[in-house]
Amino acid sequence: MATILTVDDSASMRQMVNFTLKGAGYEVIEAVDGVDALSKAKGTNPDAVLTDVNMPNMDGITLIQELRKLPSYRHTPMLMLTTESSGDMKSKGRTAGATGWLVKPFNPEQLLATIKKVIA
């Protein structure tokens, strides 16, 4: 089954996202911020990355930029979790190499639908 690297500094969002994904049969690697994600990413090769944008230590945009520099992450789908107020975040994310985004608030069903888009 596909593995997804999820990155969020909010414990409740992490819990909700990870529970939902695991419930749908995905393997999940959890990280609490960009720095944590980057160090965890180096040892593995997930099928998709799902990251929050606004996080301490390293934000989601920088994380995507850094990940894209790694050879094994050149084509990995990377999704940002963003809010509607951060309109220019989307274009920043795209420039950084994000595949797409999921707009907060979202419910578990919307999350799974979005994940299914990028993991065939």
Add this chain to the structure above:
Amino acid sequence: MTIDISQFHGVFFEESFEGLEVMESELLELDASNPDTESINNIFRAAHSIKGGSGSFGFNDITNFTHVLETLLDEVRSDKHKLNQDEVNLLLSTVDCLREMLTAARDGTDIDQAQVKSIHDELERALGNDSVTEAEAEEDNVVDDNDSEAIASALEWHVHFAPHLHLFQTGNDPLRMFRELEELGTLTSAANLSKLPPFNKYDAEECYLSWDLVLVTEANEEQIKEVFEWVEDDCELSIEQANQQEASNVVNVVADKAAPISEDADASKVEPIVDKKKAADKKAGANNESTSIRVNISKVDALINMVGELVITQSMLSQFGEEFDIKNIEKLNEGLKQLERNTRELQENVMQIRMLPISFSFNRFPRLVHDLSNKLGKKIELKLSGEATELDKTVMEKIGDPLVHLVRNSIDHGIEMPDERLAAGKPETGTLNLNAYHEGGNIVIEIVDDGAGLNRDRIFQKAVDRGLIKADEDLSDDKVNELIFSAGFSTAEQVSDVSGRGVGMDVVKRNIHDLGGVVEVKSEAGKGSTFTIRLPLTLAILDGQLIRVGTQTYIIPLISIIESLQTNIENTKSITGDVELYRLRDDYIPVVRLHSIFNIACDSAKLNDGLLVVAEAEGQKIGLFVDDLLAQQQVVIKSLETNYKKVEGMSGATILGDGTVAMILDISSLIRLYREQAEYKTSSAMNNQAA
């Protein structure tokens, strides 16, 4: 697949409350004229998380409220908006309001909507949006438009999709979009291979193809555009309705950056969940506050380690048991010692799990001091130290109110007005220190102010007026200071709304005593006062001194014991029959014979044959006459009240190593019991001692 998201609410509320604390403490330290970027970022991040979470978990009113807050903070963050002190105060009220909203959402209770609305409007005004209602009306219109568009019959759409070369490098795949389009209706596609380079120049990571798609669908243009939402900057895209040939219907998405994403539609999809959720919460009703605890993972790991070692020891011991040989007695003893060590460490580690840093309790004080000093027109600097000192969660919850009361008291009665301070040659700004540290098996919390100190004469006079003492009594300064803890004592001439809330210092003292702790005050006129609270680290375990009276074993809390001594009959004075006093250096203390209080047999009733354990409670020393002192050990407290009923003189019971039950003595309750038994004779003896 449906997932019940209410199971994540606990963590959401917990982290939201933590977020509010971060916001509050950052706001309190914020210099409005020159805000620190990192502070603003932290405040923004906390608000942002609360908004994101509340939206996802279906608390839409919190989302809407936080949205305005977040927008304001975002403008501050990007220097579009300059904060002033009034707005910082508004943000603090916003934090309070959010806290109430979250509490209401958690407990399923109602909230003062008018207050929420007024803060919401104030935030809007700060943003320069005066016409709040118009904006809301507009939002509604957008939803309506979307709805009307959705009702349409099947139409044929021609889509031209020419991705830029680098499309694959964003992890996007045209196939995904085609699959999604297929879900909307019937799709036929034709690939344009004209840009495909010769094989030797072909780069597998670039996208050379473009497509012309024909989609027959009931979906509207927005829905088709949405499929390409993620790539709209990375392609040329046109969507054209085939049935109507007018050029005006050709939409170039690339140019149309402001393509509305159907968030309104999403939000409305979430709403039914909210209603269900609210109903469920109302049913649950009760306050969920203290039922869960967040534990650092390292503590859990330590516990697992300990259990691992315990299992090893256990298997080692059972091996000895199976093939026992007297030659192995040495090893058996070793194993038992190891077991003892494991058990002790395990116990300590389990206790650790309930331990939280006192910062949880201290965190509320910066705000309290800020608000109170503003209200009273005083200048006060709060200094915290030892915030990482840990104590039991239950103790922490119960010490909160007494601490608040003592801090309020220091601010209200202790620290003087700025002009008084200047006149007294002190710095204009008063200092309030809150310190916490471990000492022995206790946690000590100090509340130190550099105010005027306690007024001995006024306290003395008040105590006389209240009939607590006689006008001609000669009391030491400490004894006078302790009078403030007497029931019904208040020195404030006017009951202020700061500390005079009908709760006296006697309640503070009783609450602390109920936790097995003591509070004392030291004060120096003109220099300030220090309140010291000493609490056991946990309510579940107690360091006890085992004593023996006849065949019975009792436990005296070590914290109550001052000293133990061999009695010398020459130091004993008998007055009026039963009452005996023992001369302890310059002091006379009443001798409390445990065997007569509990009406049991003892080895010898002669004072010379036994020992005297000097214990203290509520400022009163007594000498407990016992047959023998046994070991000192930690005992696990079992409540008598829950298992039997409250017994005067006892605070609980414990089970000793040999399986027998021993009672834990409660010194202050023993003193009451002794007084009752000895009636007026004792009271006169106490008075003599006090004199």
